Amino acid sequence: MVTIRPGPVNAGGIQIANHLLLAAGVLGTTGASLTRMLSYGAGAVVTKSIGPLPKDGHVGPCLAVLDDGFLNAMGLPNPSKEFVEELSVLKGKPVIASIYGGSPEEFAMVAEWFKGSVAGIELNLSCPHAEGYGSAIGSDPSLVEACTRAVTKLGMPTWVKLTPNVTDITEIGKAAEKGGADALVAINTVKAMRISTGLGRPVLGNRSGGLSGKAIFPISVRCVYELYETCKIPIIGCGGISSADNAIEIMMAGAVAVEIGSAVYSDVRIFETIAKTLYSDDGIPSKDIVGCAHE
Amino acid sequence: MVTIRPGPVNAGGIQIANHLLLAAGVLGTTGASLTRMLSYGAGAVVTKSIGPLPKDGHVGPCLAVLDDGFLNAMGLPNPSKEFVEELSVLKGKPVIASIYGGSPEEFAMVAEWFKGSVAGIELNLSCPHAEGYGSAIGSDPSLVEACTRAVTKLGMPTWVKLTPNVTDITEIGKAAEKGGADALVAINTVKAMRISTGLGRPVLGNRSGGLSGKAIFPISVRCVYELYETCKIPIIGCGGISSADNAIEIMMAGAVAVEIGSAVYSDVRIFETIAKTLYSDDGIPSKDIVGCAHE
């Protein structure tokens, strides 16, 4: 297998310890939980998405375990501004605050809260199950550009996380780039649904939700590949990554680093586990891998 | 498990022997192959998509087997008009001709060839890997409406097969409905890619392709559910169905019947296999199941 020479990574203006990041919304609700993930070898951690007001999220069930993935509709539960306090235990650590809002102004307001306490901001323009937020905004190029610009103006490294639930993800990527984004994160979950045939109703309280985990990996690779062909800013791969080979694969598609969410389920130390086979001192520099499948 | 009372099904103007149809492009290239699938219990069969000119399809690899699905980019290989002759062995059998074209005129021309030799027409407005055809047209509501109308004018029962690779599948469903479609088929494959890390290049000759099989079932269910809420014409469920429980589930989402493709891989007699657990004489009428998850 291809291995990478270890070393710090600069991804979209943020210095991270390795290529493996914790994805937003997975074990990212408290400072303690984020600290634990860093101690287990995550190169950086992305927080649960934080919004302008506290939110309890959707009624349950919020998550269903499928054979090859997960379906979730948490509904963006978050403590809002109170969360900033959580990060006090993480001073100086590579933490990226995921934020959401319903307008450019809300995005800017929430981002502002985190000034000085995080390494960067990730805009959640992609959650498929929160009315008026997430992909509701993230599928409109002009709104994406406006929300991105509102945050990049604040001068923090800014990543924009994209939804795959659009006709053409490159249109959205280009809008974020125009808005000044430092990097793109692809992808958030894929809009999906399962129904309990026993109860005759959708298995999620919110009815539809987002598919994550192994099932969506081929969609993530495709999205990263398409974005790499059309955008110049770095791309962080996300979606269904659960092995070192998956990480290499999505880097070959064009990702400079990866975010891992669902795979934490089978192995809470997934970062260490992957790093063990991903890195070796005689590995090749990651720049020789990123995007190499395009030649 | 819920079981259905057996009996013929009328789906969008076509009388079929049971709820389980062979999906387009799977073992549908020759009359003999389609005959074999009918003899194995398919309620009806959809042919390989036929277009205005013969096509060899993309260079290989055309297909990759994944853990929980398949990735393919056949590139719409088809013998064009010569195919009509193949159907002579299938006179009077429930055969639906899948067709594609680059314009309303081409759709009408190809559909016309099949007049008198098939029970209905399915418009492939959804193949994700054929430039200028399939989803290239199928993601534009006005083109969908125009192509649909061009064919429905010919007076044959007409189904429109939709792509999930759009921001809002209900927009496309409504366009087909406006164009006079008798039923919607949801869904075709999901645009995706895998890369061989050993060779450092996409595993398909066409680079990206369409994901099918179990991995996409949650996406199919969601699409059928959304279409059921917005369209009045019947919906045929397709995508990742591999068991009687899957069939019930997508019917609860709103499908009146299902098409099965990839599952033929593990069991070429999948129709018989599913029918064995799907049907029982004391089962409930299928109309009590269709769409019941919406209440």
Add this chain to the structure above:
Amino acid sequence: MMVSLQRTLWGALMSNQFPLTVTITGIREETPTVRSFSFDSPFEFDPGQFLMVWVPGVDEIPMALSSADSITVQKVGDATAGLFNLKIGDKIAVRGPFGNGFFKGERMLAIAGGVGAAPLLPLALADRVMTFLLGARTETELLFVDQLDECTDLQIATDDGSLGVQGFVTVLLDDLNLGAYDKVVVCGPELMMRTVLGKVAEIGIEHRSEFALQRYMKCGIGLCGSCCIDPSGLRVCRDGPVLSGDLLIKSEFGQYMRDASGRKKTI
């Protein structure tokens, strides 16, 4: 401590964690506010493990297994009220069993407050519990008295003194020689549990004590992070719900927990 993440049904190991529809086969009124619901699918489980119970149209909530095929529920809000509205023959769906269970000792002391008796009942019935301290607000709220009396040395406390000693269940502790037990297992209101932890810590046996925590849970499987505790970041749903006293002693336990939004609320 065994973590069973696969559902075992009638000996068959199912890795499928999709919600399993079960039919309610029995409802027993345990106390005016507590009912046990039994269903048609028994689960192989360790006492302390829980199910995520989906009350159709209402919510999904964590519930300890009080036996292989039952849960014992106190009505406190929407979802539990939803359960109380169900009749025999109605259907719910469950996922699990999730989490760890109590570590098995040989001479155990069990301490239960209110509906906290639910996960401890199967432990007592498995004949590992020597002494069982059972507390409730009042006599009619005491759970499982007859069953526990048969298999353990049962001692009772009620807040109003209507049965047993008057006061919180923790007062019963003062008369016991805690050193005689190789394990102290506790489930109940968190303030009560924190008091117990204080007492076992006083005599230095907190590492032999275990507490079944009840935290707000969304996913139940260790992904979402809504149940994580400070400062370890451990997930109550997956690394717990049973956590050892020495791990809890320097934690938020007994001080605050988090609500659905993740905000802290004082206990």
Add this chain to the structure above:
Amino acid sequence: MMVSLQRTLWGALMSNQFPLTVTITGIREETPTVRSFSFDSPFEFDPGQFLMVWVPGVDEIPMALSSADSITVQKVGDATAGLFNLKIGDKIAVRGPFGNGFFKGERMLAIAGGVGAAPLLPLALADRVMTFLLGARTETELLFVDQLDECTDLQIATDDGSLGVQGFVTVLLDDLNLGAYDKVVVCGPELMMRTVLGKVAEIGIEHRSEFALQRYMKCGIGLCGSCCIDPSGLRVCRDGPVLSGDLLIKSEFGQYMRDASGRKKTI
């Protein structure tokens, strides 16, 4: 007849059918137009089974395994020419082994024309083949002569008479007592195979004959339908490529096949 749909590697069963990258470790010039390529991953296979061989940047084509870790290729077009351009150390990727293999007899007659010898070589080496009839255009195009001569009664025919009997390999048949064999296995140009089928059918033993078909294939696993034959609709890639004579006798075999688009072309 065994259908192995799972790849077995060094004893480990892999259900993963994702293209496996292999490195070319040897290239042998068998004849001016035929080369064998060996690679670093041996496959457990039945003679007759094939791999889908991906020539990077060109195409993916079916190739019989001529041993556990080699294919033997005749240069006929783009993809085979692509293979001929590769050097030792280059990488290709393969999927398989796919399809069935030859049904094993005890006293077998093998008949090979041209590169059709490839799938029959491992059968002969497994010591099941009594007599091997080998044909080619000319002496230099004969495959595996030394290897086959060692383990079978090898009889040779060349179109130009440069070695062995002059004429098509089928002429050798006339001098044989076909009844002495419990199985006749054939691989080669389809017209040659059809002639053999005619001869075995004449004496009524077509059910004891097997033919390894070469049809245009896209998926190799029985999904796409591009390799189906008339009138049975059987898939050469999955139900074959080895099909029995009695099944083929009333079929398109020897008359027409289909090209990439599915159009019939006369053989």
